[in-house]
Amino acid sequence: MSRLQGPSSHKRKQPEPNSASGSLTEHERILYHVIKSKQNMGIWTRDMKWETKLPDYVVVKSLKSLQAKKLIKEVVNVQNKGRKHYIAAEFEPSKEITGGTWYAGGNLDTEFINFLQKHCVKIIYEQKVATLEGILDTIRRSRAFNVEFTPQQIEEIVNALVLDNEITEVESNGMGEFDSIPVGTVCYMCTNKGGRKGEPKIGAMASIPCGVCPQISLCTPDGIISPQTCVHFTKWLDF
Amino acid sequence: MVTQYGIKLGVHLMTNQFGNIVAKVCESLLRRGPLTLQLIVRFTELTPQQVKSSLLILIQHNCVQAFSLEQQDGLEDGPKANTQYLALFNNILHRMRFSKFLKIVSSEFDECKELLEGLLQHGRLTLKQMVEREREKSSKKDGNCEDIVQENLLKLLAARYVERCPIHEPVLATPVKDETTAKRRGAKSSKRNEESETIEQRVLGAAAPMDAQRFSIITNTGSNVSRETSVGEKRKYDALELDRESAVEEEEVVLLRANFEEFMCRLRHKACIENVRTRLDDGASIVLRAMLEAVRSLEKRVKTEKSVPLSLNTIFEEVMNSEEGRGMTLDRVRASLVQLGCSSSARGTDESYSIDLKKIVELAQNDEVESIVLKRYGRNAYKMFRLLSKTGCLVETEKISDTTFVEKKEAPKMLFKLWSDGYLHMEKITVAAARQSQFLLWKVNKPSLQEHVLDEMFHAALNLSKRVAYEREKEKELINLPADKQVMSREERHKRRRNVAFVLESSLRELDDAVMLFHDFEEPSLLKA
Numbered sequence: 001m002s003r004l005q006g007p008s009s010h011k012r013k014q015p016e017p018n019s020a021s022g023s024l025t026e027h028e029r030i031l032y033h034v035i036k037s038k039q040n041m042g043i044w045t046r047d048m049k050w051e052t053k054l055p056d057y058v059v060v061k062s063l064k065s066l067q068a069k070k071l072i073k074e075v076v077n078v079q080n081k082g083r084k085h086y087i088a089a090e091f092e093p094s095k096e097i098t099g100g101t102w103y104a105g106g107n108l109d110t111e112f113i114n115f116l117q118k119h120c121v122k123i124i125y126e127q128k129v130a131t132l133e134g135i136l137d138t139i140r141r142s143r144a145f146n147v148e149f150t151p152q153q154i155e156e157i158v159n160a161l162v163l164d165n166e167i168t169e170v171e172s173n174g175m176g177e178f179d180s181i182p183v184g185t186v187c188y189m190c191t192n193k194g195g196r197k198g199e200p201k202i203g204a205m206a207s208i209p210c211g212v213c214p215q216i217s218l219c220t221p222d223g224i225i226s227p228q229t230c231v232h233f234t235k236w237l238d239f
Numbered sequence: 240m241v242t243q244y245g246i247k248l249g250v251h252l253m254t255n256q257f258g259n260i261v262a263k264v265c266e267s268l269l270r271r272g273p274l275t276l277q278l279i280v281r282f283t284e285l286t287p288q289q290v291k292s293s294l295l296i297l298i299q300h301n302c303v304q305a306f307s308l309e310q311q312d313g314l315e316d317g318p319k320a321n322t323q324y325l326a327l328f329n330n331i332l333h334r335m336r337f338s339k340f341l342k343i344v345s346s347e348f349d350e351c352k353e354l355l356e357g358l359l360q361h362g363r364l365t366l367k368q369m370v371e372r373e374r375e376k377s378s379k380k381d382g383n384c385e386d387i388v389q390e391n392l393l394k395l396l397a398a399r400y401v402e403r404c405p406i407h408e409p410v411l412a413t414p415v416k417d418e419t420t421a422k423r424r425g426a427k428s429s430k431r432n433e434e435s436e437t438i439e440q441r442v443l444g445a446a447a448p449m450d451a452q453r454f455s456i457i458t459n460t461g462s463n464v465s466r467e468t469s470v471g472e473k474r475k476y477d478a479l480e481l482d483r484e485s486a487v488e489e490e491e492v493v494l495l496r497a498n499f500e501e502f503m504c505r506l507r508h509k510a511c512i513e514n515v516r517t518r519l520d521d522g523a524s525i526v527l528r529a530m531l532e533a534v535r536s537l538e539k540r541v542k543t544e545k546s547v548p549l550s551l552n553t554i555f556e557e558v559m560n561s562e563e564g565r566g567m568t569l570d571r572v573r574a575s576l577v578q579l580g581c582s583s584s585a586r587g588t589d590e591s592y593s594i595d596l597k598k599i600v601e602l603a604q605n606d607e608v609e610s611i612v613l614k615r616y617g618r619n620a621y622k623m624f625r626l627l628s629k630t631g632c633l634v635e636t637e638k639i640s641d642t643t644f645v646e647k648k649e650a651p652k653m654l655f656k657l658w659s660d661g662y663l664h665m666e667k668i669t670v671a672a673a674r675q676s677q678f679l680l681w682k683v684n685k686p687s688l689q690e691h692v693l694d695e696m697f698h699a700a701l702n703l704s705k706r707v708a709y710e711r712e713k714e715k716e717l718i719n720l721p722a723d724k725q726v727m728s729r730e731e732r733h734k735r736r737r738n739v740a741f742v743l744e745s746s747l748r749e750l751d752d753a754v755m756l757f758h759d760f761e762e763p764s765l766l767k768a
Contacts, residue, residue, distance in 0.1 A: 160643060211614065
């Protein structure tokens with residue numbers, strides 16, 4: 001990617017209008033310049049129209065022609081999938097446009113993420129106490145994935161697992177299970193306390209209908225929704 | 240924190256137990272803060288006699304405390320006109336917890352259960368009344384009854400489960416006056432609660448008997464006057480007072496009541512131990528229990544942040560004293576202490592440990608709120624909420640969806656929902672130059688979230704309690720139906736009634752544990768960030 005953005009793109013700048021894009025019309029050239037000036041961020045068609053002040057049909061036609069000449073490409077913008085977004089062919093769309101590593105074709109690659117997460121949980125479960133390096137190392141050695149992960153990517157995955165309450169973050173104290181890990185290192189352990197895996201213990205409030213009721217703010221002792229008329233209560237107490 | 244639904248729940252409890260008139264008086268005090276007799280009469284539109292007897296009932300049951308303000312100028316008619324009545328919201332709520340209090344006492348001193356039951360039932364009793372109650376029950380010989388009651392009472396006093404009633408009408412210095420007027424003006428603002436908190440604390444502080452006196456009674460056993468104190472300190476003071484007071488108090492009636500504070504302290508410890516057991520393991524909970532047991536008599540307030548520091552040896556000894564703890568080695572105890580996040584301060588060769596109880600309460604609160612979010616809004620909301628709760632500062636929408644792997648489209652919708660239901664705080668930032676001009680930042684605002692959750696819990700408790708009453712009414716109607724119109728057989732109906740009552744009542748009991756977590760176990764001043 002850096003190669004493309006580097007000297008080669010710079011080199012191309014001058015000869016372009018003469019060679020591949022030598023046959024560009026005036027409108028196409030203006031449009032191409034605008035798109036290219038946005039580098040890896042690309043630009044939305046409406047913004048193009050506004051910046052170039054070209055009429056709609058000209059823009060549409062020019063875009064088609066530029067695309068046919070492989071000078072620009074259409075990319076999916078995760079922020080707004082409905083918008084037509086273009087970027088010059090030599091650039092790779094930025095993280096803001098694609099959504100980053102975990103996105104594929106503008107969608108969150110949940111299948112891949114889930115698979116990787118499960119794999120990480122399995123590693124942590126087997127090792128009982130695992131460090132980030134330990135997890136990364138095991139993944140690399142297992143060859144379960146044909147992609148190389150960076151420590152940062154694995155950290156992202158592990159952090160999400162902590163938020164999911166699948167695993168817990170603990171600091172090593174150098175004793176017992178932690179004896180091989182330096183004191184103060186962040187470690188991960190599986191949380192499966194309180195019964196079912198992954199599910200935290202259900203609190204007192206969450207175990208009664210009112211605790212999960214989206215209408216609780218509309219419920220009053222003598223109102224239309226009230227504890228006497230509540231359907232959730234009736235269902236709950238149906239023995 | 241006295242929230243809107245908290246007041247409604249309190250009034251509901253009062254109505255259930257003492258009827259509408261008493262509840263009306265109580266409601267006007269809860270809503271408006273301390274009032275004089277005349278003002279109560281005016282606001283409730285009841286007759287002075289009705290108000291008077293209601294107040295007497297409320298005072299008898301420790302739900303109201305009278306106090307008067309120190310007079311500075313002669314504008315007021317007389318000292319009587321200035322007596323104000325303050326509703327004690329906490330004590331009103333404690334009425335839901337009597338069964339829990341009884342359970343604590345019966346697990347420690349089973350023989351004292353009836354004595355406490357009498358105190359809870361009647362609010363305040365003299366020794367003589369207690370003896371009479373015992374006599375009625377057991378129909379034993381007089382002397383015997385007195386001895387039993389006295390013996391049991393001393394046990395309860397020593398454990399601080401029973402205390403002397405506070406002074407009837409303490410006099411407060413004037414500064415309070417400004418606060419009360421300010422309070423009446425902004426009756427509905429949330430600020431009122433904070434202010435009344437300070438008044439309540441001042442009044443209760445002024446009314447409380449000296450520690451030495453609080454847990455003692457004069458027992459006239461034959462010829463000598465014996466006095467029992469459970470509190471080690473102030474013995475000197477005690478001795479000095481003995482002569483002066485014993486004469487006076489022999490005629491004066493000593494009123495006793497259950498000491499809710501001590502019970503709440505026990506329940507708080509119990510909740511912490513339980514939380515540690517589920518979050519960590521049995522070992523950690525055994526160690527925590529032992530530590531709390533060892534410092535029990537030293538703890539002065541319900542809401543202590545940190546337990547009194549103990550040396551490792553003392554902790555180990557205490558652990559060995561309990562049956563479950565006998566299998567633990569010193570290393571295991573030390574590991575559990577680390578697990579508990581104990582801050583050990585090494586002074587010389589002695590390691591001493593104390594436990595951050597506030598932290599445990601906080602974690603338990605988090606669990607409770609998170610589980611509501613999970614059940615009500617789903618897993619994605621749960622993840623985002625946990626992220627915000629963990630970071631504790633403003634986070635941008637994009638960053639939230641990236642960190643939690645929630646679809647960029649879904650994240651803002653869910654966050655917005657949590658915000659509109661009062662679970663999140665949101666801020667908009669508009670940037671002039673950038674492509675995306677508006678950013679939304681989200682945050683968990685702990686103090687306001689806790690108040691919101693607590694209010695919902697009060698609401699839910701009120702709902703459960705109302706439903707209990709409704710089910711009872713329905714049952715009565717069913718019984719009165721003619722035989723040919725009965726849908727269920729008697730056995731079926733009986734079974735259903737039992738199930739319904741069991742589910743509702745046990746849910747209410749557990750919900751009350753959660754209420755205590757947010758309302759009674761944390762220092763309100765600490766909530767204000």
